[in-house]
Amino acid sequence: MSHFFKNPKHLPRLTSIFNRFISSNLTQSSRVVLFSSFASDLIEPESWKSMEGLVRCKANYVPLSPISFLERSATVYRDRTSVVYGSLKFTWAETHQRCLKLASALCQLGISRGDVVATLAPNVPAMYELHFAVPMAGAVLCALNIRHDSNMVSILLKHSEAKIIFVDYQLLDIARGALDLLAKTGTKTPMVVLISESDGSSPTGFSSSSYEYDSLLANGRTGFEIRRPESEWDPISVNYTSGTTSRPKGVVYSHRGAYLNTLATVFLHCIGTMPVYLWTVPMFHCNGWCLTWGMAAQGGTNICLRKVSPKDIFDCIDLHKVTHMGGAPTVLSMIVNSAVSEQKLLPHKVEIMTGGSPPPPQIFLKMEELGFGVSHLYGLTETYGPGTYCLWKPEWDSLPLDERSKLKSRQGVRHLGLEDVDIRDPVTMESVPADGKTIGEIMFRGNTVMSGYLKDSKATEDAFRGGWFRSGDLAVKHSDGYIEVKDRAKDIVITGGENVCTVEVERVLYSHPAVLEVAVVGRPDDIWGQTPCAFVKLKEGFDVDAQDIIQFCRNNLPHYMAPKTVIFEDLPRTSTGKVQKFILREKAKALGSLFRSEVQNNL
Numbered sequence: 323m324s325h326f327f328k329n330p331k332h333l334p335r336l337t338s339i340f341n342r343f344i345s346s347n348l349t350q351s352s353r354v355v356l357f358s359s360f361a362s363d364l365i366e367p368e369s370w371k372s373m374e375g376l377v378r379c380k381a382n383y384v385p386l387s388p389i390s391f392l393e394r395s396a397t398v399y400r401d402r403t404s405v406v407y408g409s410l411k412f413t414w415a416e417t418h419q420r421c422l423k424l425a426s427a428l429c430q431l432g433i434s435r436g437d438v439v440a441t442l443a444p445n446v447p448a449m450y451e452l453h454f455a456v457p458m459a460g461a462v463l464c465a466l467n468i469r470h471d472s473n474m475v476s477i478l479l480k481h482s483e484a485k486i487i488f489v490d491y492q493l494l495d496i497a498r499g500a501l502d503l504l505a506k507t508g509t510k511t512p513m514v515v516l517i518s519e520s521d522g523s524s525p526t527g528f529s530s531s532s533y534e535y536d537s538l539l540a541n542g543r544t545g546f547e548i549r550r551p552e553s554e555w556d557p558i559s560v561n562y563t564s565g566t567t568s569r570p571k572g573v574v575y576s577h578r579g580a581y582l583n584t585l586a587t588v589f590l591h592c593i594g595t596m597p598v599y600l601w602t603v604p605m606f607h608c609n610g611w612c613l614t615w616g617m618a619a620q621g622g623t624n625i626c627l628r629k630v631s632p633k634d635i636f637d638c639i640d641l642h643k644v645t646h647m648g649g650a651p652t653v654l655s656m657i658v659n660s661a662v663s664e665q666k667l668l669p670h671k672v673e674i675m676t677g678g679s680p681p682p683p684q685i686f687l688k689m690e691e692l693g694f695g696v697s698h699l700y701g702l703t704e705t706y707g708p709g710t711y712c713l714w715k716p717e718w719d720s721l722p723l724d725e726r727s728k729l730k731s732r733q734g735v736r737h738l739g740l741e742d743v744d745i746r747d748p749v750t751m752e753s754v755p756a757d758g759k760t761i762g763e764i765m766f767r768g769n770t771v772m773s774g775y776l777k778d779s780k781a782t783e784d785a786f787r788g789g790w791f792r793s794g795d796l797a798v799k800h801s802d803g804y805i806e807v808k809d810r811a812k813d814i815v816i817t818g819g820e821n822v823c824t825v826e827v828e829r830v831l832y833s834h835p836a837v838l839e840v841a842v843v844g845r846p847d848d849i850w851g852q853t854p855c856a857f858v859k860l861k862e863g864f865d866v867d868a869q870d871i872i873q874f875c876r877n878n879l880p881h882y883m884a885p886k887t888v889i890f891e892d893l894p895r896t897s898t899g900k901v902q903k904f905i906l907r908e909k910a911k912a913l914g915s916l917f918r919s920e921v922q923n924n925l
């Protein structure tokens with residue numbers, strides 16, 4: 323950094339950036355962290371200057387941004403269908419024009435560079451367009467989870483300081499509640515833009531000061547000059563984590579990271595040109611695992627779907643000739659267990675990408691039997707969604723079915739966009755041996771790792787301690803370099819000093835013919851510290867008792883790993899399909915010590 327400060331030519335820019343940070347309302351430590359990163363971004367590398375005749379200029383250096391995918395699609399794929407929603411259809415040329423108009427309308431509403439624009443909407447066309455229009459206006463997209471209640475929405479709006487919120491008409495009540503709460507705390511409320519249903523079934527207005535999406539867009543200009551990122555490190559979006567283990571954290575993505583992760587995801591999902599993509603992954607989850615931008619990169623057709631049901635999935639596949647889709651393991655489980663799937667085999671192969679929580683190995687086989695090609699990925703909001711994937715080797719095709727499923731349930735290897743993924747001891751930072759046994763923490767390094775947590779420099783520092791991004795997930799490394807997740811550090815159960823990886827117990831339970839869904843947590847115990855407690859949802863028509871489940875585990879696992887308590891009930895899940903284990907832990911805690919209750923029962 324020192325030569326940067328010594329070079330007088332950098333001074334004006336440096337001063338302007340410094341002033342921007344001083345006048346910002348960030349905390350002192352956040353200013354320092356952000357200022358150093360911005361300043362270091364401006365350092366011109368000296369190494370290339372040792373070769374005569376080289377110059378970095380506009381002709382050969384443009385900040386990477388997914389905006390360019392849309393601009394290219396508008397010419398390369400201009401007349402091809404970009405978006406389909408019921409009877410509504412657009413071409414890529416139209417989508418480009420609409421996004422330009424929307425971006426200009428945002429600027430007319432007073433949106434400045436770096437302002438946050440929030441959304442509360444399902445996978446409707448407006449959500450897709452906002453993924454381009456907001457960054458084209460120089461702003462930062464904050465797509466909120468649509469399952470949040472008013473209270474959480476108000477917290478996230480306050481934290482992100484969103485200036486505008488785009489609200490789907492079906493979520494108006496949630497938004498109204500959130501704005502009322504904000505107003506009560508004296509916080510300036512964001513402007514509201516209402517997204518009505520495309521068939522014209524108009525909702526009731528929000529308030530006299532709100533806008534309507536299509537009228538707003540109609541007022542925009544197609545000649546709008548895009549506010550391109552000044553640096554490729556400029557933020558493009560802030561995505562709140564699912565809140566599976568704690569309060570949601572605001573993860574900031576850069577234009578550069580989004581560009582690179584989009585291309586890496588397109589590669590790992592083997593998405594060729596002009597795919598037909600069915601939107602079963604929420605666009606609010608890691609910007610649809612970066613494939614909102616990815617479909618523009620490949621000139622794909624986005625089939626928008628307001629709600630995901632097996633019937634809609636099969637109907638869309640038939641009608642639109644879907645080639646690719648994605649979904650958390652719960653979506654896969656919903657597909658294979660639906661009555662529809664019993665009658666339906668796919669008319670053609672559909673590639674589906676799954677991730678977001680550990681998939682039970684059996685699910686891969688069942689999906690393949692239906693005609694899907696399944697790829698398995700792993701990542702976090704902090705890694706722009708996909709970070710690793712189980713790269714499939716052709717020599718594995720001839721292996722017995724259960725071995726193939728076991729191989730596929732591994733989280734695999736890093737994708738092209740990452741520099742490194744390793745399993746390391748979180749204390750010594752040493753890499754664990756590739757023996758398939760030694761557990762360490764999954765750590766990431768590279769250009770597709772978040773810029774930081776918004777307004778939480780302490781959490782950012784902790785996450786990057788030791789020069790790696792620490793995932794909080796525990797895993798082993800196999801001899802072929804593939805990683806396998808064993809548990810989240812927060813979820814592991816320690817019984818009598820032995821670690822029980824709950825994912826392993828769940829995998830065994832998923833092979834029980836009566837089990838539809840399962841989650842294992844620790845129940846407090848006076849003697850053992852904790853004992854495994856399984857929450858089980860049975861398949862319809864099955865009737866087994868706790869003892870069956872326990873015995874099944876004892877037959878297939880070391881006895882200390884077998885659950886000692888089994889509770890039959892539905893599992894609480896986040897909107898991204900993850901089981902909310904903290905809720906189950908509370909329930910298990912409320913049961914009290916197993917040892918003590920056994921003693922009392924025997925009295």
Ligand SMILES: Nc1ncnc2c1ncn2[C@@H]1O[C@H](COP(=O)(O)OP(=O)(O)OP(=O)(O)O)[C@@H](O)[C@H]1O
Nearest residue numbers: 563564565566567568678679680699700701702703
């Ligand atoms: N293929 C996979 N196999 C196992 N676990 C996975 C897989 N993909 C994702 N996960 C789990 O999902 C986590 C990432 O989830 P996400 O970033 O959506 O939010 P969250 O971690 O659930 O929320 P919070 O951090 O607020 O608790 C990973 O850390 C990992 O535990």
